Amino acid sequence: MSLRVLIAPDKFKGTLTAHAAAEAIAAGWRKARPGHRLTLLPISDGGDGFGEILSAALGAKLQRVQTVDAAHRPLKSVWWWDAKSRSAIIESANIIGLAMLPPKQFHPFQLDTFGIASVLKAAAKKGARRCFVGIGGSATNDGGAGMARGLGWKFFNRRDEELFRWTHLQQLHRATAPRRRRLFPQLVVAVDVQNKLLGARGCSRVYGPQKGLREEEFPSAERALRRLANWVKGQLGSDLAGVPGSGAAGGLGFGLCAFAGAKLESGFDLIARHSKLEEQLCAADLVITGEGCLDRSSLMGKGPGEIAARCRARKLPCLGLGGVVQDEVALRKWFQSASGLTQLTSPEEAKADAARWLATLAEQAARTLP
Numbered sequence: 001m002s003l004r005v006l007i008a009p010d011k012f013k014g015t016l017t018a019h020a021a022a023e024a025i026a027a028g029w030r031k032a033r034p035g036h037r038l039t040l041l042p043i044s045d046g047g048d049g050f051g052e053i054l055s056a057a058l059g060a061k062l063q064r065v066q067t068v069d070a071a072h073r074p075l076k077s078v079w080w081w082d083a084k085s086r087s088a089i090i091e092s093a094n095i096i097g098l099a100m101l102p103p104k105q106f107h108p109f110q111l112d113t114f115g116i117a118s119v120l121k122a123a124a125k126k127g128a129r130r131c132f133v134g135i136g137g138s139a140t141n142d143g144g145a146g147m148a149r150g151l152g153w154k155f156f157n158r159r160d161e162e163l164f165r166w167t168h169l170q171q172l173h174r175a176t177a178p179r180r181r182r183l184f185p186q187l188v189v190a191v192d193v194q195n196k197l198l199g200a201r202g203c204s205r206v207y208g209p210q211k212g213l214r215e216e217e218f219p220s221a222e223r224a225l226r227r228l229a230n231w232v233k234g235q236l237g238s239d240l241a242g243v244p245g246s247g248a249a250g251g252l253g254f255g256l257c258a259f260a261g262a263k264l265e266s267g268f269d270l271i272a273r274h275s276k277l278e279e280q281l282c283a284a285d286l287v288i289t290g291e292g293c294l295d296r297s298s299l300m301g302k303g304p305g306e307i308a309a310r311c312r313a314r315k316l317p318c319l320g321l322g323g324v325v326q327d328e329v330a331l332r333k334w335f336q337s338a339s340g341l342t343q344l345t346s347p348e349e350a351k352a353d354a355a356r357w358l359a360t361l362a363e364q365a366a367r368t369l370p
Contacts, residue, residue, distance in 0.1 A: 005029065006284035008041040008277070010303040011049045012292040012323050014099070015354035018042030018049045024355040025288055025321065028362030033369070041280055043289070043303040046190035046248075046267020047136025048099070051091035054132060055080035057274040060089055063126075067118035070096040070111040070139040079119050087130045088123035088184075092116060092249060093137035098211060101139055108211045108221075109167050112142040113252050117150020120260070124183040131184045133256065134267055135249035136192035141208055142166035143197065143225045144255010152178025153259055169224040172231050182261045189256050190267035194301060195247035197240075197254045198226055203247035211250070225251055232258045268306045277310075286369075287311050287318045288362070294322030294338055296330045308334035321361055323350060339365060 007029070009021040016024065022040040029038060044050040055062070060080035069075045080089040093099070095115045116133075123131050140146070145155070145166040155163040157171035195201050204213060204221040213221060229241035236258070240246055245264040246254035256262035272278070281287065289307040291298060299305035304320060311318035317336045324347070325331070325340035332338070341350035341357045344364075350357050 003033070003036045003285040004039070004283060005036050006039050006041060006280050006287045008043050008280075008287060008289050008307055009321070010043050010045065010289070010291040011047070012290075012354055012358070013048065014292065015323065015351050016358065018044060018053060020355060021290065021358060024358040025290075025362040028359030029288070029366045032363045032366035039280060039284070041275060041277065043275075043277075043307065044134065044267060044271050045136065045301070045303045046134040046192040046270070048091075048093045048097070050134030050136065050190060050267060050271070051078070051080055051089050051094065053271055054089050054134070054274060057271070058082045058085065058087060058089070060087065063122070065119050065122040067095060067115040069100055069115055070113070071101060071106050072114065075115065077115070077119060079123060081123070081126055081128070085130065086128055087132065088126065088128035090116070090119050090123065090131065090133045092133065092135045092252065095119060096140050097137050098139035099137065104212065106139070106212070108139070108141045108208065108213050108250070109165070109217070111140050112146025112166055113138070113140050113144055113255065114146035114150045116147040116252070120147075120151065120183055128184055130186040130188070132188050132190060132270065133262070134190040135252045135256075136267065138249035138252060139211055140252065141204055141211060141213060141221060141250035142255075143169075143228050143251030144253075144259060145169060145228060147252065147255050148259040151183075151259060167220060167224050169228045170220075172227045175231065187256065187260055187262040188270065189253055189262045189264050190270045191245035191248035191253050191264050192267050192302070193248050194244040196242055196244060197229055197246040197251050198222060203250050206247070207250065229254070266301065268301070268303050272306070281310055281314060281316065284316065287316060288321060288365075289318060290321035292323040293326070294320050294324070294331065294340065295326035299330065299334060305334065319365055321358065321365065323354065337365065337368070
């Protein structure tokens, strides 16, 4: 029997892009089931790989621009442009990404989102009517204040001294806006989490530690972001800090809404819509998805969990492949099976040759089918 198999993985962070993961799975599957018809549809939730995947769906072309990274080091970065629809695509992980910085060399208090502004302005100069920004994978926790400064906003304390570091925003008294406050008629921000800006589930406490923020530094970070949020609320009359997703990318979701007129959207939903995921699911007999760590968090809005949920609604079998698989009991409710590279080899070997091991895992999964 010739099954129609949809292969739709997210990235295997630190080892394989979503495209590379899809190719590896397909290579292994073909070895065991050469008669199956495979469709490759890499996915993203707004983090690393967002630009590459959305640009492929829209037919957008690669562009280059000079900017700075999160530590203000000079950087030649990329974005994508579709002249037909006058759409720009920006991936913040290519500009202020945590993976771009040497481990433990910079502290989040030293980093900001300033470099995003140069890329936004390049897209506006090109004539973009619509701009998509994927903001997962950032190294920053500045609430988008650096990006705002890059766009021309200026922040001052009561002594009328300009504030340049985001941690000094707890002194914020007033701000001045640039002449042009909206660069695009439509600015859509793809978020990969639903956290709000502040509080116990806010960006500082939940994601700050993985960026180098220590527990004793949470209050300082929180005070700066709270003051910024209160100032914005006073000016705009709306509580943007309370919007789900405002805490994405260290508050960049909040900053883009407050200072650039953006709207937030689930990164997965955005990619799913433009890649026609629903049509692909309707045409499939079996779906394979996965990511670097397949666990309970995969079911909380991440790409593989969303794929599994849509499959479950259609009674469509879905296999999960991961670098590591945890919380198997929870996963079993959503995936027909879930298997990881570490079931075949050591974590070190799996990372060193992820494509080969993922192909082997896919081949094994294919051979277990009835």
